Amino acid sequence: MPPPSDISAPAAHSTPARAGNPGDRAWGWGITIFGGSLLVVAGLILYELGRVAAPSWGQLGYFKFLFSSAWDPVQEKFGALPFIYGTLVTSGVALLIALPVSVGLALFLSEMGPRALRAPVAYSIEVLAAIPSVIYGLWGLFVMVPWLRSSVEPFLQKTLGFLPIFQGPPIGLGYLAAGVILALMILPTIASVTIEVLKTVPPSLKEGALALGATRWESIRISVLPYARPGIIGASLLGLGRALGETMAVTMVIGNSPEIHASLFAPGYSLPAVIANEFAEATGDVHVGALAALGLVLFGITLILNAIARILVEAVARGPKGSRA
């Protein structure tokens, strides 16, 4: 082969171009438009939600809407309190159960479990996350609820029945059932985010504790958990956001009764459940509007929770604060 010819080169190469050729600019603009379209989608979601809810604005005062417990579409009485209460109680129960289990799972998978068991357990968690919620509802309705009614609730009544939350007839369907099924459903979310957070803990922290003669648990308690705490809180908030918005499984086991009860055994209602049950057959614009307004409340709560959760998780991922240098 002849050496690269210097004579022919400039002719072929010297076409001057402004920095960034037209192809680059077109590509850059094209993908930016796609990226921006995500913001348009977000705007659209907010706008449509407001628009559908609008007919209820004039009819209901904000205060009355949020803090009245009367819900009677026929008489156009719309009070959101039973649903807000049911949503918060079931999600709270779910978090109370799921958080320790998830952290235990995450520690098992990242620190304590026998290595041979870690992969199958991790795989099970993935399966748990992939199961559609209507199947959880089906299982909850036909397997878990009867079990709660016949074993768990009588047991709780016998042992802890002096607490108002464990009083009343054990029906099965109710806040407790919804809380337990939600716990199962948000467990993969909390566990997987917690594992991610634990991975960001510098191994040197743990090794430092171990080198001082700490046991494995002590090294976790002293060095790993404090470091990961904001991230675990973030993971819990993400799970909580999931629980608040979960519809089908809750609708199928909560009992669907727009009342407020102190007992966890009593049937209740949640924000997503009432939307799911009444929206398709809503009796008029105001009813639709009131349901959409419930959706807006739900949207607002989950939005704030998710934003806080993301910020917390990322704060851990970014690394230690100055004090930990």
Next chain:
Amino acid sequence: MNRLRWRKGVDRFWTVVSGVAVLAAVIPLASLLWLVISHGAPGLTAGFFTSLPTPVGEPGGGVGNAIVGTFFMVGIASLFALPVGIGAGIFLAEKGDGKLGSIVRFTAEVLSGVPSIVIGIVAYGLVVSHMKRFSALAGGVALALLMVPSLARSTEEFIRLVPSALREASLALGVPAWKTSLRVILRTAVGGIVTAVLLAVARAAGETAPLLFTALNNQYWNTDPFQPTASLTVQIYNYAISPYDDWHQKAWTAALVLLLLVGLLNLVARFLSRNRLQGAPR
């Protein structure tokens, strides 16, 4: 010495606690899978996949129209969601380090946490409230809105897995940046993007809540996008909350079909992502 034994005991105690946590998660899972299979399998006949639902008490019948409806609506959703979701993901991976990028990324994160029932209301507002009827299109739009944010984030992550060394190699050959993105980076990430799409499709196929008042339901075959349409998930729900035992049986069988469908999509997705990028230079 005693103190040490105590500390070791504490250590063992917490190890056991973490094992109990594993059981608390795995036992319900096993129960759920086993019951769906054992209750569902007896009803699993060829006719179940091909027939229309029958009224209570009438033997036979299936969820053929609901299976078709699910595929139909997921198809409509993909039509909208894939270009926007993948496009936004490419943007995030290629130009996502700036201010607009972080705003878009944060929006995607937050949107993917919006409850699906709320998205159902949005699709109702976008489609049903204007057309004055429930339709497959409305269901598809709802599913599309659910798919876009998570698709954008997972597409971004798969593109970012492509080693930057490949971009450098291509640019150093005098290939323009846009061609490098399109023909080297995206070409390499394509398996990952297919994985992201399959996972998004699997999730959409399992959604119920946003379909309840957008696509509603339909007892008959339907492939008209402007008519109410059945779906596997809504059918399971309706069967499950009915008071009839033979419908409960059908709910279990339909749940098994849905589980197989979702499981298959997930398996293919896992297989594809495992084979991708193996041995690629870091």
Next chain:
Amino acid sequence: MNAAQEISPVNSSPRRPVDSLDTPVRVSPEGPAPVVAAEPPKLTVKNLDAWYGSNHALHGVNLTVPPRSVMAAIGPSGCGKSTFLRCLNRMHELIPGARAEGTLLIDGQDLLSRDVDPVTLRRRVGMVFQRPNPFPTMSIRDNVAAGLKLNGIPGNHHEIVERTLRQSALWDEVKDRLDASALSLSGGQQQRLCIARALAVQPEVLLMDEPASALDPIATAKIEDLIHELKERYTIVIVTHNMQQAGRVSDQTAFFYMGDLIEVGPTEKIFTNPSEKRTEDYVTGKFG
């Protein structure tokens, strides 16, 4: 990460028949400009400055490289040698916040100016990277032809593939499996494939950024042999962390330290009789 390779057995191994320091050097050691008078320089760098954000990484570098010769850039980590190399085909522009100012002439034509599309420059100045980076989705053949195909250059790609694979001493090892994945090759073969890929677009200058640092001793020896052959046709600038390698492959050596070009001259002079104390300290192993 480079500490290990400095003490790798390559350095002391007597596998090469020609000891580097005996390699004839075209310029007399005492000549002020390391350029053969008869031939104009292929590459001229004037007052090249580079910054990463506010960090002034390269301070007013001036040097020339004669055609068909090898220049090695050496110096401790962070001395600016890699920055220098990246500026030569404007790959530094990929790093956010990086910028360079100065003049880069190839055959007297300025290619660092804002008016010149970096794409134009990069077709004339090819680059081989520290780690082999073949395109994982392409076959061996398509990897070699990648630059031609992606740039839409028509012609007989098959012939070019064979020619460049022969030039990069890989043809005999891969001629029977050109359609196999590039990832089926060993690391050293992958690196020679990357050299072939860079040669296929017919550059005039070849930049090599520590091309053997990720390779074992035998593969390293093959790459070094290859550099000897390639300089018959190409002008080569190689960054290396490994002074013995610089001694073996280069005609001229440039020593960088803390962003300054301390000294540039014939390799033999730099290694045996440097004018600068810092150069001497470095090549004799007193630091770095």
